[in-house]
Amino acid sequence: xxxxxxxxxxxxxxxxxxxxxxxxxxxxxxxxxxxxxxxxxxxxxxxxxxxxxxxxxxxxxxxxxxxxxxxxxxxxxxxxxxxxxxxxxxxxxxxxxxxxxxxxxxxxxxxxxxxxxxxxxxxxxxxxxxxxxxxxxxxxxxxxxxxxxxxxxxxxxxxxxxxxxxxxxxxxxxxxxxxxxxxxxxxxxxxxxxxxxxxxxxxxxxxxxxxxxxxxxxxxxxxxxxxxxxxxxxxxxxxxxxxxxxxxxxxxxxxxxxxxxxxxxxxxxxxxxxxxxxxxxxxxxxxxxxxxxxxxxxxxxxxxxxxxxxxxxxxxxxxxxxxxxxxxxxxxxxxxxxxxxxxxxxxxxxxxxxxxxxxxxxxxxxxxxxxxxxxxx
Amino acid sequence: xxxxxxxxxxxxxxxxxxxxxxxxxxxxxxxxxxxxxxxxxxxxxxxxxxxxxxxxxxxxxxxxxxxxxxxxxxxxxxxxxxxxxxxxxxxxxxxxxxxxxxxxxxxxxxxxxxxxxxxxxxxxxxxxxxxxxxxxxxxxxxxxxxxxxxxxxxxxxxxxxxxxxxxxxxxxxxxxxxxxxxxxxxxxxxxxxxxxxxxxxxxxxxxxxxxxxxxxxxxxxxxxxxxxxxxxxxxxxxxxxxxxxxxxxxxxxxxxxxxxxxxxxxxxxxxxxxxxxxxxxxxxxxxxxxxxxxxxxxxxxxxxxxxxxxxxxxxxxxxxxxxxxxxxxxxxxxxxxxxxxxxxxxxxxxxxxxxxxxxxxxxxxxxxxxxxxxxxxxxxxxxxxxxxxxxxxxxxxxxxxxxxxxxxxxxxxxxxxxxxxxxxxxxxxxxxxxxxxxxxxxxxxxxxxxxxxxxxxxxxxxxxxxxxxxxxxxxxxxxxxx
Numbered sequence: 001x002x003x004x005x006x007x008x009x010x011x012x013x014x015x016x017x018x019x020x021x022x023x024x025x026x027x028x029x030x031x032x033x034x035x036x037x038x039x040x041x042x043x044x045x046x047x048x049x050x051x052x053x054x055x056x057x058x059x060x061x062x063x064x065x066x067x068x069x070x071x072x073x074x075x076x077x078x079x080x081x082x083x084x085x086x087x088x089x090x091x092x093x094x095x096x097x098x099x100x101x102x103x104x105x106x107x108x109x110x111x112x113x114x115x116x117x118x119x120x121x122x123x124x125x126x127x128x129x130x131x132x133x134x135x136x137x138x139x140x141x142x143x144x145x146x147x148x149x150x151x152x153x154x155x156x157x158x159x160x161x162x163x164x165x166x167x168x169x170x171x172x173x174x175x176x177x178x179x180x181x182x183x184x185x186x187x188x189x190x191x192x193x194x195x196x197x198x199x200x201x202x203x204x205x206x207x208x209x210x211x212x213x214x215x216x217x218x219x220x221x222x223x224x225x226x227x228x229x230x231x232x233x234x235x236x237x238x239x240x241x242x243x244x245x246x247x248x249x250x251x252x253x254x255x256x257x258x259x260x261x262x263x264x265x266x267x268x269x270x271x272x273x274x275x276x277x278x279x280x281x282x283x284x285x286x287x288x289x290x291x292x293x294x295x296x297x298x299x300x301x302x303x304x305x306x307x308x309x310x311x312x313x314x315x316x317x318x319x320x321x322x323x324x325x326x327x328x329x330x331x332x333x334x335x336x337x338x339x340x341x342x343x344x345x346x347x348x349x350x351x352x353x354x355x356x357x358x359x360x361x362x363x364x365x366x367x368x369x370x371x372x373x374x375x376x377x
Numbered sequence: 378x379x380x381x382x383x384x385x386x387x388x389x390x391x392x393x394x395x396x397x398x399x400x401x402x403x404x405x406x407x408x409x410x411x412x413x414x415x416x417x418x419x420x421x422x423x424x425x426x427x428x429x430x431x432x433x434x435x436x437x438x439x440x441x442x443x444x445x446x447x448x449x450x451x452x453x454x455x456x457x458x459x460x461x462x463x464x465x466x467x468x469x470x471x472x473x474x475x476x477x478x479x480x481x482x483x484x485x486x487x488x489x490x491x492x493x494x495x496x497x498x499x500x501x502x503x504x505x506x507x508x509x510x511x512x513x514x515x516x517x518x519x520x521x522x523x524x525x526x527x528x529x530x531x532x533x534x535x536x537x538x539x540x541x542x543x544x545x546x547x548x549x550x551x552x553x554x555x556x557x558x559x560x561x562x563x564x565x566x567x568x569x570x571x572x573x574x575x576x577x578x579x580x581x582x583x584x585x586x587x588x589x590x591x592x593x594x595x596x597x598x599x600x601x602x603x604x605x606x607x608x609x610x611x612x613x614x615x616x617x618x619x620x621x622x623x624x625x626x627x628x629x630x631x632x633x634x635x636x637x638x639x640x641x642x643x644x645x646x647x648x649x650x651x652x653x654x655x656x657x658x659x660x661x662x663x664x665x666x667x668x669x670x671x672x673x674x675x676x677x678x679x680x681x682x683x684x685x686x687x688x689x690x691x692x693x694x695x696x697x698x699x700x701x702x703x704x705x706x707x708x709x710x711x712x713x714x715x716x717x718x719x720x721x722x723x724x725x726x727x728x729x730x731x732x733x734x735x736x737x738x739x740x741x742x743x744x745x746x747x748x749x750x751x752x753x754x755x756x757x758x759x760x761x762x763x764x765x766x767x768x769x770x771x772x773x774x775x776x777x778x779x780x781x782x783x784x785x786x787x788x789x790x791x792x793x794x795x796x797x798x799x800x801x802x803x804x805x806x807x808x809x810x811x812x813x814x815x816x817x818x819x820x821x822x823x824x825x826x827x828x829x830x831x832x833x834x835x836x837x838x839x840x841x842x843x844x845x846x847x848x849x850x851x852x853x854x855x856x857x858x859x
C-alpha cells in the first residue's frame with residue numbers, strides 16, 4: 001500500500017501509476033463495486049489546517065480522522081451540521097473513519113433533512129486528478145459562485161474523479177438542548193404521516209425516523225428538535241399536540257444520553273449490526289415509503305429523513321430494485337459480499353444520456369481509468 | 378469588456394435560422410425584427426449592450442429541445458435568459474447568438490406539502506414560487522434582492538443567495554431536481570422529490586454553471602413551513618471593527634440568526650434619506666433577525682442584545698411590532714435603489730472570511746481615496762458576502778473604466794484574504810477576466826473540460842465565466858451547415 005505524506009506525494013504517485021489504484025481513507029467504508037488494484041491511502045495527509053469558530057469554518061487534510069475534527073469542534077461548541085454516519089457497525093469494519101472518506105461517499109445522517117447533506121456543508125476541496133494534476137475548487141468562504149461547483153461534483157464521487165487531499169466545511173453551533181418525541185406502535189403509513197406532519201410544522205424538526213428502534217425491536221417513531229432548553233420544551237409540547245390524533249403512545253425524551261443513543265442507532269443503521277442480511281439504502285419520496293414497505297414485506301426496514309431514506313435488510317443476493325417498479329428514486333447496495341456486489345452492481349444504473357455525461361466526466365478527470373475503476377459502475 | 382466578434386457566416390444565414398425556428402415555435406415566439414430584438418440587448422449590467430440575432434420564447438420542454446437541436450445543427454451560439462436581472466452580464470448576447478428566454482415557462486406543475494417540494498417551470502419568478510404555497514404557510518427560502526422579478530432558471534444558473542441564506546442556504550441547497558435540455562436537444566432528468574440523487578452530483582454541478590451546461594426548463598424545489606414569527610434588532614456602532622467583532626461574538630455564542638446585515642455610513646445616510654427608515658447617525662449598522670415563537674425570539678434576542686451591549690453600541694433598537702420590523706428592514710431592502718437615485722454605481726459581490734472584515738473595509742476606504750470614487754458598503758455579514766457599491770458618473774469619460782479598475786482591485790483583495798470574486802451574482806462577463814486571480818490555469822482547465830462534456834461545441838453562453846483568451850480555441854469551431 002502506498003501512503004503518501006503530502007499532496008505532492010499523491011501527485012507523484014498518480015503521475016507514476018501504470019495500473020489501477022484503489023483509494024482508501026480509514027478503510028471503514030468499503031462501499032461500491034469491488035475494485036482491483038494497489039491501494040493508496042490518504043491516512044498520511046492528516047491534520048486540521050484552519051479552524052475559525054467565529055467564521056464557522058474548518059479546513060482539514062483529507063486523511064484527518066473524523067473523531068479529531070469532531071473533538072476540535074466540540075471544544076468550541078460547534079459541529080458538522082450533517083451529522084455524518086459512522087459505517088463501522090453496519091459494515092463490520094475497524095479503523096478510524098477519515099473526513100476525506102466522508103466527502104468521497106457524501107456521508108450524512110439524520111440531520112440531513114434540516115441541515116442538508118455533507119455536500120451542502122462542503123465549501124472547498126483540493127484534489128489530485130487521474131494524471132497527477134493538483135486542483136482546487138471552492139475555498140473557505142460559505143458563499144462562493146466563482147466558476148463551476150466542482151466541490152459538489154467531488155462529494156459522493158467515491159475517488160473516481162480524483163484523490164481528495166483537503167476539504168473545507170461550513171460548521172454550525174451545537175444546540176443547548178435536545179428533545180425527542182417518541183411514538184410507540186405506529187404502522188409505516190401512520191409513521192410517515194406523523195413524520196410529514198412534524199416536518200411540515202414550524203417547529204424545526206432535525207430528525208424524523210421510524211423502525212425497530214424500541215425495546216426488543218418494537219416499532220418506534222422518533223422526532224427530534226434541538227435548541228435552547230425552553231424552546232425545546234415548548235416545541236416538544238406543540239408537536240405532541242399536533243401528533244396526538246394519529247394514535248400510538250406519545251412521550252417526550254429529554255435525557256441527552258438516552259436521546260444520543262437512540263439517534264446514533266438511526267444514524268449508524270446499527271439495527272443491522274452483525275446480521276447476515278444484505279443491506280440496501282434507498283432514496284425515495286417520503287410518501288412512497290409505505291409502498292416500499294409493502295413491496296418489501298420480507299425485509300427489515302429502518303426509515304430516516306421522514307421516510308425518504310430507507311435502509312432495507314434482505315436475504316443475501318436479493319435484487320431489491322426490481323421489486324420497486326413504479327417508485328421514483330434509487331437504491332444502493334451498501335452491504336453484501338463482494339461477489340454479490342459485483343453481480344448485482346452496487347449503484348443504481350443511470351439513464352443512458354446521464355450515464356454518458358458521467359462517463360464523459362470520468363474520462364476527463366481520469367483519462368487512463370486508474371482511479372477506483374468500476375467502483376460506481 | 379470585449380465580446381467575441383460575431384461569426385459572419387451565422388449573420389449571413391439569419392433568415393434561414395429564423396425560418397427554421399418559426400417551424401417549431403408559435404409565430405409570436407420568434408422575435409427577429411431589429412426593433413424588437415433590442416429588448417434583449419442587455420441584462421441588469423446595462424453598461425454593455427448588443428442585440429441578438431433573434432430571441433425565442435418557448436413554452437415547454439419540447440419546444441426548448443427543438444430550438445436547441447436547430448441551433449446545434451446550425452452551429453449558432455445560444456444565450457439562455459431568465460428575467461434578465463443579472464448584475465454580471467450573464468445574459469448579454471452577441472450579434473450572432475439566439476437568446477432563449479424562459480419567460481413563458483411559468484407554471485406551477487405540482488405543490489406537494491407532505492413531501493415539502495414544489496415543481497415549477499423555470500421561468501417562474503422567485504417570489505411567485507413562495508406566493509404559490511403561501512396559503513399553506515410554506516415558502517421557498519432563497520431570497521435574492523431581485524426576487525420580485527428574477528426567474529428560478531436564473532437563480533439556478535447563478536446559484537443565487539439572499540439575505541436569509543445564513544440559515545437556509547443558497548439555491549443549490551434548496552434545489553432537488555431539474556428537467557434540463559442539453560445543447561444537442563437531449564432532455565435529461567436529474568434528481569427529483571427524493572433527497573439524494575444517484576451517481577455523480579450533476580445537479581450540484583449544473584447549479585451555478587451560468588447557463589453553460591444546459592437549459593433548465595423545470596425544477597423541483599424544497600419548500601419549508603414558515604416560522605411562527607421573526608423579529609429584527611437594529612444596532613448602531615461607531616466603527617466597522619466593533620461591528621465586525623460583534624458579529625463574530627454572536628456567531629460564536631451559538632445563536633444562529635436568519636440574517637445579519639451590515640451597512641456603512643454612506644449607505645445608512647443615503648437609504649435613510651430615501652426610505653425614512655429612521656436609522657441612527659453612526660459608522661456601522663447591523664440588522665440581526667431571528668425566528669421562532671414569541672418566547673423563542675425573546676430568548677435569542679436576549680442573548681444577542683447582551684453581546685451587543687458589551688460592544689458599546691450607539692443605538693440598540695428592538696422591534697416591538699410588525700410595523701417597526703418593516704421599518705428596520707426598509708432601508709436595507711431599498712439600498713440599491715436608493716444609491717441608484719443619487720448616482721450611477723457598480724455593485725460588487727466578493728466574499729471574504731468574516732475575520733477579515735475590518736481589514737478589507739479599511740483597505741477599501743484607502744483605495745476609494747486613491748481612485749477618487751466613493752464607495753458604500755452593504756453586505757451579508759454573517760457569511761462574509763460583501764456588496765461594495767462604487768459610485769461613478771456614466772456620463773463622464775473614463776469614469777466607468779476607473780470604476781471597473783477599482784472594482785477589480787477590491788475583488789483581488791477578497792481573493793487575497795482567502796475569499797472569492799463572487800458570492801451570489803456569478804461571473805458572467807463582468808468578472809470573467811479576473812478568474813485568473815482566483816484559479817490557476819489548471820483549475821480553469823478542469824472546469825472548462827466539464828463544459829466540453831456537456832456542450833462539446835461550446836455553443837451555450839460561450840463567452841462567459843472564463844477569460845476569452847482561455848476559451849478562444851474551444852469557441853473557434855466553425856459554424857456547421859445543416
